[in-house]
Amino acid sequence: DQIILLKDGRIAETGHFEDLMAAGQTFCQLISEYAVTHRGQDGSGSSSGADSDNAETQSQDMVGSGTGGDTAAAGTTPTSRDTRAKDAKKDAKKDKKAGIIQAENILDGGLSASIFLRYLRAITYKYATLIMLFQVLMQVCYVGTSLWLKYWIGQNEDTSPESRPSLSLFLSVFSGLTLVYVLMGIVLFWVAFGVARIRASEYLHRIFMSRIMRLPPAFFDTTPLGRIINRVSSDFASIDDRIPWKLFEAIGHAVSLVASLTVVAFTTPLFLVASPFIALIYYYVQKHYQRASQAVKRICRATQSPIFQHFQETLAGVSTIRAMNLQGRFIATSAERSDLYSNSFIALAYGIRWMEILVQMVNVVITLLASLWFVLLPQGSVNAATAGLALSFAMSNSQSLIWFARTYSDLYVHMIAVERVQEYAELRTEAPLSTAPDSETGRALEHHWPQEGRI
Template sequence: MVRDGKIVERGTFEAVLANQGDLKQLIDDFGKKLSQDDIFDTEQLIRLDTTIVASENSGGCSFSKPRRESVLLMRRPTLTPSKNNNRQVLKIQKPPGKVTEHREQGSVNYDVYKTYLRANGVVSGGIALSAIVAQQIISLLTTLWLRNWSSSNQTPSENQDPHLGYFLGIYGLLGLLTSVAAFVDAITSFSICAVRCAKFFHDRMFGKILRAPMSFFDTTPAGTILNRFSRDVFIIDEILPRVFTGFLRTAAGTISIFAVVSWAVPPFLLVCVPLLFVYKSVQSYYLATSREIKRIDAITKSPIFAMFGETLAGVATIRAFAEQGRFVAENETKVDRNLEACFASISANRWLAVRLESIGHVMILTVASLVVTNLAASKPLDSGMVGVLMSYALSITQSLGWLVRVATDVETNIVSCERVIEYTKLKSEGPWETVEHHRPSSNWPEKGEIVYEGVECRYRDGLDLVLKGVDFKVQAQEKIGICGRTGAGKSTITLSLFRLIEKSAGRILIDGVDISQIGLNDLRSKISIIPQDSQCFEGIVRVNLDPEGSKTDEELWRVLEQSKLKGHIQSLVSPIDDMISLRYRKKKYH
């Protein structure tokens, strides 16, 4: 018998019961009444149309009126009488044990960019960058070639175009080279770099999640984890490669435009530098807001994912208690909170567009004025060059505006890499494999003797001890039962045996081997547990019985026979390879 993490009674069931101690009291109490921990008196529940939902920062909102604003609802509200009327008020409680999702502040650390670039691969990334630069150089040469072609036609000649084949051939060759560079860029950027980068981040995060301690799952909502593997991974897979390559292309194109205009009209530099400073100031001001909005958007999506999964799991209970309205309102609250970030993002984009257009028009006016002034100089520009400059001047607004946007998109979307990298740094459980000189024999455990010596355990650092100096010994082939009230430490003993939680003090021995000295793989592969709630995974029966595929058909059939399932499995169309669907897995196999 366990109480407050300590063994208070031990012996056979009849002997302990005869002592009239804690076990007898526990059985008597259980027979008299049910635990009231998670049960509400249904007579006290008020219909949602007469219920007021209140939170610490909300004045209250009645569901009987049209919904004007969303109100935060929590999973386990408490019923408190209202002083003003006979209706009930649902007070908001923070879910116990859950931690608030971490959000970085300020600009993204440069280490995140380094990790992302390294994940793309040095060679493939270098090839992609070279292809992008080559495209812009060839595009610039194509424009200048057209300028020379048009200038050559200014000289009168009996032959309207004596060098048509020459000019046309070079122009076609430049177009072909542009296509080749674009093809190389697309293949390396999306088929190689993007795939490699996505695999790099996903595999490392997935590996860390699989090796994370149970305390992580106890304190982290499922929706937060799901958000990392859905939205954040999608951005790394699909969006970030596109905006990153778009930024490189736009940057290369903008540099080429400024280089040509500055070379043809040097005074342009006097106006260009101040305008670029203004562009940078606007971009920095916008980026600080946009980056934080992106982080808020990512964080506010997690509760939506969490509630969706929880609602699906408990939809029968929700309908049984006629609580659909409350859950709909709670879902609308979470969606509205996420949409607040989306609306702010759209507004910030409109703010940026107005300012970029205004600055761009100033730059166009500057270039046009300088070109007109140059025509009055002693050595004016030829008509072909004037056409090139005006064409580039008109594209400056679009190029600079797009450069600011894609640069901002890169930093706002790189936040997903930042969030994934956060999970790649999670603390792991103990070593998976055993150090060679501590590895137990291949037939361990032979007898199955279990010894606890002064074991103390807590679920995570900073919490009180759950097991406090537990000492007992289970002989080989002996069957025991552990009794105790809720929270006494029954499950904790089992968790400590599998090292799902690590002991703070003491030793746990199985056949004389200290389990803290061996790897988790060697420990957990040698002992088994039957869960309280049976569960089947979607897939075939064979995979559910033998996930690693190490057993023969004869062994699988023997296990099914021992568990009284052989007859049912034989009645299936394709017995051991029958599919277990999500819809019927509980109905058929539970």
């Protein structure tokens, strides 16, 4: 057989085994070092002199009787061979400790603004602006109907039955505002879920898959398939369904909250005095809940991948598992990983309940301030319609505060899916399939290449 030895991308030696050993160059040194390393790993506890002699004997046995044995023995000194054998043992131990597959990286800290900008670019700024505009206009119509009812009630109380405005006028304005509210809601749903959501999902999926298909084989050797499946399935489920809904709801609840607080502030000036303290408490609750839920959600995502990975490995080796009677071990491992994921999911639910209780306490203070204001005012200074409007909006703040805090935090948490997809989309890929003639990576191949049967 012909042996070709490559070194630094060039052919260093070529020839038969006996000829290369007799030459005593690089190939001979490699064989001698391999013999020393192999003997050093198998025969622990022997002296260095015995290791050297056995190594020389092994290299001579490989060559056979002849001049090759003397040359192989003289290739390296016993001292250098002992040192290389010890280094080889250390490297072997390091390789065992290191392992090929690394644990999945769990990012910490808050989400960067680039993650939100990436999703907004996927939606396009045009559709994001339209969604915000329609949400504001819908809330204006909603508050307008309440103000119109207040005006209607006030007119009935302040004027005589003969001078009251016609009923058809009030019904026409109220019906018109309601109709505009419904029509804008239909258009808003179509823009948000019929256009923007689909475009964002297609954009992120196209970037992710184009990068995955161009990753080097080493990535798939060191990354479990279950980890990739988790990102394609679970993370894209959030991008396709949950993030659009949470974004839509967060904007709606934010606009509704601003409108409610504005009405309460104009009708109850006492609320303006306490509003800085209420805002500080709400900010404290929101901040701590957001940090906790974000960390727990990241743990949920990371603990879900091993479940997919273990299930896939179990299906692939089910015959071996049954043959070795290891069903109990694999069932216990699956239960342990499922429990770890369930614990983090339950912790997330506990955080939601904690936030809801504190937010309801904040809203109780708002309602109390509005009620005290109308009780302490002189009788007749505020009509019943204004008081009823303020109290109704103050009581509705409870749900607006809770749902805004929850939807905003859920949106923040689900945006981790975009972060995880972005992490894979930024991985380094293989070289491009083709290069331009003036590129730095090399000159482009001719159109009819190759013209000959050699490179």
